[in-house]
Amino acid sequence: MIEIGKHTLAIMILHFLSFKIVELFIVNYYGMPLFCVAAFPNLFGSMGLWWLAYTIIGVIVPVILSIVYHNFIDKIYNQHLPKKTI
Numbered sequence: 001m002i003e004i005g006k007h008t009l010a011i012m013i014l015h016f017l018s019f020k021i022v023e024l025f026i027v028n029y030y031g032m033p034l035f036c037v038a039a040f041p042n043l044f045g046s047m048g049l050w051w052l053a054y055t056i057i058g059v060i061v062p063v064i065l066s067i068v069y070h071n072f073i074d075k076i077y078n079q080h081l082p083k084k085t086i
Contacts, residue, residue, distance in 0.1 A: 004059060010066035011059055016041060018061040022053045 004011070023037045026044055036043055044050045 004063060007063045007066040010062045010069075014062035014065060015058040018058045019054055021061065022050070022057050025053075026050065 019042050020037055023039060023043045026032070027034060027036050042050075042054055045054055
C-alpha cells in the first residue's frame with residue numbers, strides 16, 4: 001500500500017491506458033472485433049469479475065512503469081555526477 005501511495009500520480013495518469021491491456025484480452029477471449037478496444041472507460045467492467053482484472057492491471061502496470069522510469073532517471077542522473085573524493 002505504501003508503494004501504491006508513492007506512485008499515486010502515475011496511477012492517476014496511466015490507469016485508463018492500462019485498461020486497454022485488459023480490453024485486448026477480453027476482445028481476444030470473446031472473439032470480438034478489435035475496434036471494441038476503444039470502449040471508454042471499460043469493456044464489460046460490470047460483468048463477472050472483469051472489474052477485478054481492471055483494478056489489478058490499472059494499479060500494478062502504472063506502479064511498475066513508474067518504478068522503471070524513476071530507476072532509469074536515477075541511473076542516468078548518477079552517471080553524470082562527479083565522483084566525490086574524500
